[in-house]
Amino acid sequence: MLDALALPQPIESRIGAGVLRRATIEDTDAVIALLADDAISAARGDVASDEDRPAYRAGLVEILADSSNDLLVVELGDEIVGTLQLTSIPGMSRRGARRLLVEAVRVRSDLRSSGVGSALMRWVSDSAAPALGAAMVQLTSDASRVDAHRFYEHLGYVGSHKGFKYAVPQD
16 A cells, blocks of 8 residues: 555755655664664663664564555665654544554654654655545654654644553563
């Protein structure tokens, strides 16, 4: 399903032109670094340790193999500076409306407020969602991410729901 998206795509930010493309397995380390570059993610265990690399790699392999999922990266020059995961979800509510779920949005910390994230999210709402027949784009954001909430609201996203999570005990 997500392979219907026309990628790669040019992406423009205040710091220059880049390319939005599908991640490959070779991008694993760059995506891990983006996750670890975020204090909240790092506090949850995304610290880019060598022993966790096989788990990240397995996750990326599974995402790339599932036609309802995709992991995208933003390249500026020869560096990956942003990423997000998309999941297309068919639904019953809202008369069978399809939703496009956005997860794990990250822009390298020294490039935040440069327009990379805005360009990425505008592509999701203006190009990806219509191409996939999605009636809405939804995402969750940690309650402590006040700056991110302002960012999403500035782009027209509405904090309309309260999310809940349950951490399944791991052996």
